[in-house]
Amino acid sequence: MTKLFFIVFTIILNSIFFVGYSNPNMKNITPNQFEGNDTQRIQLAINEAAGTTGKVVIPAHNSNGSGVWLLDSAVLLPSNITVILDNCTVQLSDKSRDNMFRSDNVGIGITDPKWNQNIKIVGVGSVVLKGAINPRATGDAFRTLTQDPEKTRAEGIFRISYGSDAGVKDTKQKGDWRNIMILMAYVNGFELSNVKVENSHSWGISFERVSNAVIENIRIYNPEVINTGKKEVKVFNKDGINLRHGCKNFKISNVSGINGDDLIALSSLDVEPNYHSNGDINSYQVTTTQWRGLMDDTEYIIISNCSTNYTGVAIRASDDAGIHHVYINGVITAERPDIPAPYGGSPYTLLVGGKGYGKKSEPNKIHNIFATNLIGDGKNLILIQTPLHNSAFTNGLYSGKAESAITFDTNEEECTKITYTNLIKLK
Numbered sequence: 001m002t003k004l005f006f007i008v009f010t011i012i013l014n015s016i017f018f019v020g021y022s023n024p025n026m027k028n029i030t031p032n033q034f035e036g037n038d039t040q041r042i043q044l045a046i047n048e049a050a051g052t053t054g055k056v057v058i059p060a061h062n063s064n065g066s067g068v069w070l071l072d073s074a075v076l077l078p079s080n081i082t083v084i085l086d087n088c089t090v091q092l093s094d095k096s097r098d099n100m101f102r103s104d105n106v107g108i109g110i111t112d113p114k115w116n117q118n119i120k121i122v123g124v125g126s127v128v129l130k131g132a133i134n135p136r137a138t139g140d141a142f143r144t145l146t147q148d149p150e151k152t153r154a155e156g157i158f159r160i161s162y163g164s165d166a167g168v169k170d171t172k173q174k175g176d177w178r179n180i181m182i183l184m185a186y187v188n189g190f191e192l193s194n195v196k197v198e199n200s201h202s203w204g205i206s207f208e209r210v211s212n213a214v215i216e217n218i219r220i221y222n223p224e225v226i227n228t229g230k231k232e233v234k235v236f237n238k239d240g241i242n243l244r245h246g247c248k249n250f251k252i253s254n255v256s257g258i259n260g261d262d263l264i265a266l267s268s269l270d271v272e273p274n275y276h277s278n279g280d281i282n283s284y285q286v287t288t289t290q291w292r293g294l295m296d297d298t299e300y301i302i303i304s305n306c307s308t309n310y311t312g313v314a315i316r317a318s319d320d321a322g323i324h325h326v327y328i329n330g331v332i333t334a335e336r337p338d339i340p341a342p343y344g345g346s347p348y349t350l351l352v353g354g355k356g357y358g359k360k361s362e363p364n365k366i367h368n369i370f371a372t373n374l375i376g377d378g379k380n381l382i383l384i385q386t387p388l389h390n391s392a393f394t395n396g397l398y399s400g401k402a403e404s405a406i407t408f409d410t411n412e413e414e415c416t417k418i419t420y421t422n423l424i425k426l427k
Contacts, residue, residue, distance in 0.1 A: 028053075028055070028056075028057040028084075029045050029048050029049045029052070029053055029055065029056050029057070030045060030056065030057050030058065030059055031044070031045045031056075031058060031062075031069070032059070032061070032062070032063040033045065034048075037070075037072060038062070038064075038069045038070050038071060038072075039071045039072050039073050039075065042056075042058065042069065042071075042075050043075055043076065045058075046075065046076075046077065046078070046081060046083070049081060050078050050080070050081055054080050054081060054082060055081075055082045055083075055084065056081070056082070056083050056084065057084045057086055058083065058084065058085050058086065058088050058090065059086045059087070059088060060086060060087040060088045060089075060125075067089070068088075068089045068090070068091050069088060069089065069090045069091070070091055070092075070093045071090065071091070071092050071093060071096055071098075071100060072093050072095045072096050072098075073096060073098045074098040074099040074100065074101065074102045074178075075100065075101050075102070076102055076103070076104035076107075077101060077102070077103055077104055077116075077119050077121075078104050078116065078119075079116045079117045079118055079119065080117065080118045080119075081118075081119055081120070082119075082120040082121075082122060083101075083120065083121045083122070084122050084124060085121065085122065085123045085124065085127040085129075085195065086124045086125065086127075087124060087125035087126050087127065088127060088128075089127075089128045089129075089130065090127075090128070090129050090130070091129075091130040091131070091132070092130070092131050092132040092135070092181075092201070093132060094132045094133060094134045094135070094136070094164070095136075096132060096135075096136070097136045097137050097165070097178055098178045099177075099178055099180055099181060099182065099183045100129060100181045100182060101121065101181075101182045101183070102182075102183045102184070102286075103116050103119060103183070103184045103185055103186070103187050104116070105185070105186055105187075106183075106185045106186065106208075106278070106279070106286045106287060107279065107286065108279055108281050109279045110278060110279040111277065111278045111279050112278065113185065113186045113278055113279075113287060114186065115186045115187070115188055116186060116187045116188070117187065117188045117189050118188075118189040119184065119187055119189070119190050119191075120190070120191040120192075121182070121191070121192045121193075121195070122191065122192075122193055122194065123193060123194035123195040123217075124194065126196075127194060127195045127196065128195075128196045128198055129181060129182075129195055129196065129197050129198065130198045130199060131181065131198065131199035131200050131201050131226075132201070133228060133229050134164050134228040134229060134230075135162070135163060135164065135179075135201050135226075135228075135235075136163055136164050136165040137161075137163040137165050137172070137174075137175050137176075137178070137179055137201065138161045138162050138163055138175060138179055138201040138202060138235040138236070139160070139161025139162075139163075139175040139179065139201075139202050139235065139236045139237050140161075140175050140176075140179070140202055140203075140236075140237045140284045141174060141175055141176045141177070141282060141283050141284040142159050142174070142175075142284070143159050143160055143161040143174060143175050143236060143237065144157070144159060144160050144161075144166075144173055144174055145160070145161065145162070145163030145165055145166035145173050145174065145175070146160045146161070146162065146163070146166045147162065147163070147164065147166045147167065147233075148233075149161065149162050149233055149234040149236075150233075150234065160236070161175060161202075161234070161235055161236040161237070162226075162228075162233040162234060162235050163175070164228075172281070174282070175201075175202060175284075176281055176282060176283060176284065177206075177283060177284055177285055177286045178281075179200075179201035179202035179203075180200070180201075180202055180203045180204075180205075180206045180242075181197060181200040181201070181203070181204050181205065182197075182204070182205040182206070183206050183208075183286060184206075184207050184208070184210050184213075185207070185208040185209055185210065185285075185286050185287045186208070186209050186210070186287065187207075187210045187211075187213075188210075188211045188212055189211075189212050189213075190207075190210055190212070190213040190214075191213070191214045191215075192205065192213075192214075192215050192216075192218070193214070193215070193216045193217050193218075194216075194217045194218075195217075195218060195219070196218075196219040196220070196221065197218065197219070197220045197221070197222065197240070198220075198221045198222075199221065199222065199223075199226050199235075200222055200238065201235065202235075202236075202237050202238060202239075203237070203238070203239040203240075203241075203242045204220055204222060204238070204239065204240050204241065205218070205240070205241045205242070206239075206241075206242040206243075206244065207242065207243050207244060207247050207250075208244045208245055208246070208247075208285055208286065208287045209244075209245055209246035209247065209287060209296070210243075210246075210247050210248075210250075211247070211248045211249055212248070212249045213247075213249070213250045213251070214250075214251050215241065215250065215251070215252045215253075215255070216251070216252070216253045216254050217253075217254045218240070218241070218254070218255045218256075218257075219255075219256055219257070220240040220241075220255070220256070220257030220258065220259060220263070220308075221257070221258050222238040222239075222240060222257065222258060222259050222260050222261075223238075223258050223259075223260060223339055224236065224238060224260035224342050235260065236260065236261075237260070237261055238259060238260030238261050239259070239261045239262045239263075239264075239265050240255065240257045240259050240262065240263045240264060240308070241255065241263070241264045241265070242262075242264075242265045242267065243264075243265070243266045243267070243298055243301065244267050244268075244285055244298075245267075245268060245269075245285075245287070245288075245289070245291060245296040245298070245321075246268075246295055246296040246297065246298065247266070247298045247301070248297075248298070248299050248300055249299075249300045249301075250300070250301045250302065251302045252264060252301070252302065252303045252304070252306075253302075253303070253304045253305050253306075254304075254305050254306075255305075255306045255307075256306070256307045256308070257307070257308045257309070258308070258309050258310075258336065258339055259308050259309065259310045259311070260310070260342055261310070261311065261342075262310075262311045262312070262313070262314045263306060263308040263310070263311065263312050263313065263331075264303060264306065264312070264313045264314070265313075265314040265316065266298050266301060266313070266314065266315045266316070266323055266326065267298070267314075267316045267317075267357075268291065268296065268297055268298045268316070268317045268318075268321040268322055268323045269289065269291065269316065269317065269318045269319075269321055269357050269358055270290070270291035270318050270319040270320055270321040270358060270359075271289065271318060271319075271357060271358035272290075272319070272358070274289075275288060275289050275290040276288060276289045276290075291319070291320065291321040294322070296321065297321065297322040297323065297324065298322075298323045299322070299323070299324050299325050299326075300325045301325070301326045301327070302327045303326070303327070303328045303329070303331070304328070304329045304330050305329075305330045306330065306331045306332070307331070307332040307333075307334070308332070308333055308334075308346075309333070309334065309335065309336040309339060309341055309346075310333065310341045310342065310346050311333065311346050311347055311348055311349075311351070311378075312331040312332075312333045312346075312348065312349040312350055312374075312376070313328060313331055313349075313350050313351070313371075314348070314350075314351040314354065315350075315351060315352045315353070315354075315366065315369060316351070316353065316354030316357055317354075317361045317365055317366050317386070318354075318357045318358035318359055318360070318361055319358055319359040319360075319361065319362060319365075320362055320365060321361075321365065322365040322366065322367075323365075323366050323369075324365075324366065324367045324368045324369070325368045326368070326369045326370070326371075327370050327371075328350065328369075328370065328371040328372070328374075329371075329372050329373055330372075330373045330374075331349055331350065331371075331373075331374050331375075331376075332349075332374075332375045332376070333346045333348075333349045333375070333376040333377065333378055334375075334376075334377055335377055335378070341378075345378050345379060346376065346377075346378025346379065347378060347379045347380060347383065348376070348378060348379065348380040348381070348382070348383040349374050349375070349376035349378065349380070349381050349382065349396075349398075350371055350374055350381070350382045350383070350393075351383045351385070352366060352369055352382075352383070352384050352385065352386060352388055352391075353366070353383070353384055353385025353386030353388075353409070353410065354385060354386070355385055360386065360387075361386040361387060362387070363387040363389065363414060363416075364387070364389045365387075366386055366387070366388050366389070367388065367389035367390045367391065368389075368390050368391060369388065369391040370391060370392050370393075371392075371393050371394075372393070372394045372395045373395045373396075374393075374395070374396040374397075375396070375397045375398075376396075376397075376398055376399075376400060377398075377399045377400050378400050379400055379401060379402060380400065380402045380407045381396050381397075381398035381400065381402070381405040381406065381407075381423070382396065382405060382406040382407065382420075382423070383407050383409060384406070384407065384408045384409065384410060384415060385409045385410050386410055387410065387411075387414035387415060388414075388415045388416075388418060389415070389416050389417060389418075390416070390417045390418075391417070391418055391419075392418070392419045392420065392421075393406060393418075393419075393420040393421075393423060394419075394420070394421050394422055394423075395421075395422050395423075396422070396423040396424065397424050397426060398423070398424065398425050398426065399425075399426040402425075403425070404423070404425050405423035405424060405425050406420050406423055
């Protein structure tokens with residue numbers, strides 16, 4: 001018995017010693033330990049970490065001497081991975097026509113995506129995620145590429161956006177979900193913190209069917225006009241953060257931005273019959289755009305401490321799709337004289353509804369929207385364009401041109417159990 005006890009004790013002691021000795025001293029896995037171009041080295045580091053430490057550090061120093069990590073295609077993130085961005089700059093190359101980071105469970109032709117879990121992208125110090133200098137494609141899936149947006153719009157063609165691929169033979173001539181900088185779908189447990197998103201090719205950060213996420217300390221520089229090195233051109237539909245179908249349990253805080261579109265947009269749309277399937281390259285989403293029931297409602301979202309030069313928070317649903325239990329505290333929209341906002345100024349600080357996205361939202365599909373501490377100087381402070389139920393708006397300061405701080409661009413009789421207090425229109 002004594003001998004058996006000694007053997008078991010020795011095994012346990014050695015195990016404790018080994019674990020205690022190895023883990024604290026295990027070297028960080030970084031792309032500098034691998035060969036290839038920057039995309040390959042980062043992906044190899046992530047693949048290595050996926051089976052060992054679960055953590056990759058992308059440092060400020062790139063061993064190739066460039067001072068920047070330049071990506072030709074998306075870095076694919078598996079479950080249970082943490083990417084530490086340590087005072088670094090990561091940029092899409094002019095060769096890239098892809099996301100910067102994407103969960104590895106979705107992509108072209110993946111028709112039955114499985115759930116990933118526990119993905120983190122954590123910025124340390126000064127971290128910048130940049131679009132290409134001269135992007136091959138920009139805008140959403142409905143926009144045709146052009147190398148001269150101003151000329152094309154003057155010719156009466158408006159659903160366009162800049163792309164160096166415009167007119168190139170055998171090359172896709174419209175945008176798609178690859179123009180999104182960070183794209184996560186079917187992920188349970190995601191964190192993104194302390195990064196600056198600069199000149200994304202369309203939406204900066206987008207989520208589809210993601211649950212339990214924390215997004216904080218995000219700086220966005222997404223003006224409508226970019227400089228390609230040769231000329232200034234316009235890039236359209238440049239939202240900051242998008243929550244699409246089925247996003248649940250989000251905490252979004254401390255987001256500031258210069259935007260070419262919504263700072264934060266919550267969208268639960270059911271636009272039949274124009275559905276796209278999972279993995280469709282012609283879509284603005286990498287997963288299906290069909291609303292399939294309550295699992296595709298967007299719900300339990302907390303948004304706080306946000307500011308922008310253009311539109312603030314947009315909540316859009318159509319037909320039977322739902323958005324509910326959204327809590328907003330502190331959104332400021334303020335004109336910036338140094339960077340003119342698109343379309344003559346911000347249409348709203350908070351939008352509930354949205355038109356032009358399929359059938360009108362059915363009653364009681366958008367409900368329990370609670371917003372407080374809103375400040376704006378645009379065309380509206382709070383704009384209601386859809387039936388709304390059981391919601392409250394308090395503490396608003398508005399200095400724009402609308403007659404009051406809350407505007408109903410819908411039949412008010414369809415809005416039930418709505419309260420609004422202390423919404424002040426400044427003279």
